[in-house]
Amino acid sequence: MPRLQDAFMTLTGHAPDGVWSAPGRVNLIGEHTDYNGGLALPIALPHRTRCAASPREDDLLRIHSLQDDSSVEVRIDDVAEGHPAGWTAYVAGVVWALRKDGNAVRGLDVVVDGQVPLGAGLSSSAALECAVAAAASDLFGLGLLDSSDGRRVLAAACQRAENDIAGAPTGGMDQAAAMHCTERHALRLDCLDGTTEQVPFDLTSHDVVLLVTDTRASHALADGQYGARRESCEQAAEILGVETLREVVGRPLDETLALLPDEVLRRRTRHVVTEIARVDEVVSSLREGDLAAVGRTFVASHESLRDDYEVSCTELDLVVDTAMAHGALGSRMTGGGFGGSAISLVPAADVDRVTAAIEDAFAAAHLTPPSSFPVTASAPAHRD
Structure with missing residues (x-):
């Protein structure tokens, strides 16, 4: 300072x-x-x-x-x-x-x-x-x-x-x-x-660490891709007669998707609706102390972002796949996508091994070396 x-x-x-x-x-x-x-x-x-x-x-x-x-x-x-x-x-x-x-x-x-x-x-x-x-x-x-x-x-x-x-x-x-x-x-x-x-959200009592991996892949939200996803959601909401896609949560998903005219809108909507449900799944799992369930939901979220929302990338997928292959309870991209970071729930004893495996995987793929670091839940904006 x-x-x-x-x-x-x-x-x-x-x-x-x-x-x-x-x-x-x-x-x-x-x-x-x-x-x-x-x-x-x-x-x-x-x-x-x-x-x-x-x-x-x-x-x-x-x-x-x-x-x-x-x-x-x-x-x-x-x-x-x-x-x-x-x-x-x-x-x-x-x-x-x-x-x-x-x-x-x-x-x-x-x-x-x-x-x-x-x-x-x-x-x-x-x-x-x-x-x-x-x-x-x-x-x-x-x-x-x-x-x-x-x-x-x-x-x-x-x-x-x-x-x-x-x-x-x-x-x-x-x-x-x-x-x-x-x-x-x-x-x-x-x-x-x-x-x-x-x-x-205090993982220390479970001997688990939240590991962030900055892939160093280019990440920009003002380049049109993020905006295009938002426009697709707005178009889907208009077709479905609602202000936001939140309002179709609870309706039969297959029936809702059948009302949309093309596959892209159906995939985007499916991600949003299922992702909203996954938030409360994780909240419930955290309250129960079931970190294995949290990890499974992380993976489901990443697959949805990768396949339905199409905002993942080679580097993010590599982090997730490598972390899961080396003992992580769960792993997913976080943020807007198209680069940026992934997060992994890792047993504390395995953090060094998972970190090294991710670095080795990036080197083998001739990608820019990533940066991994553990994080804890911290304080909001304030006067220092």
């Missing part, structure tokens, strides 16, 4: 008013369900993005990153889709969205230190947005960090920044996770009404 504060001092000539941080997230299950009004079950990562910040008397946003030593200046009223470009859209977009919602916010000096792996499907963008939102709430006296409802307002502003300014048509799961997750718990998030429930 001294490096962050020193950089702020160099940029502005004074110390920051404070430092705020927000976590990346891993979604245990419930993929591509958030924009369909479904369920998700994320945890917050120990990896966090921090921002040192101070308010300004004008409307200028001065934004600097320790990761690439770059700076951008933009006025709040000039923020628009695609402007500013790149990672600074996530920062400027948050302040813009808070003002659009009627909050009395002004300019900020912000220096960012992002320690959530970029492009790994671990929601580095939401961590950045939520750290800035937390800072803005405190610095401008909004008080939104102090209650669950206030945090929901901040998460919505962060999602709007990502959708409207950064141009990524994501759902709200990532921002909700960064704002609401707690230590040693997973968050059952109902994306239809925004309600949350804390589900105990």
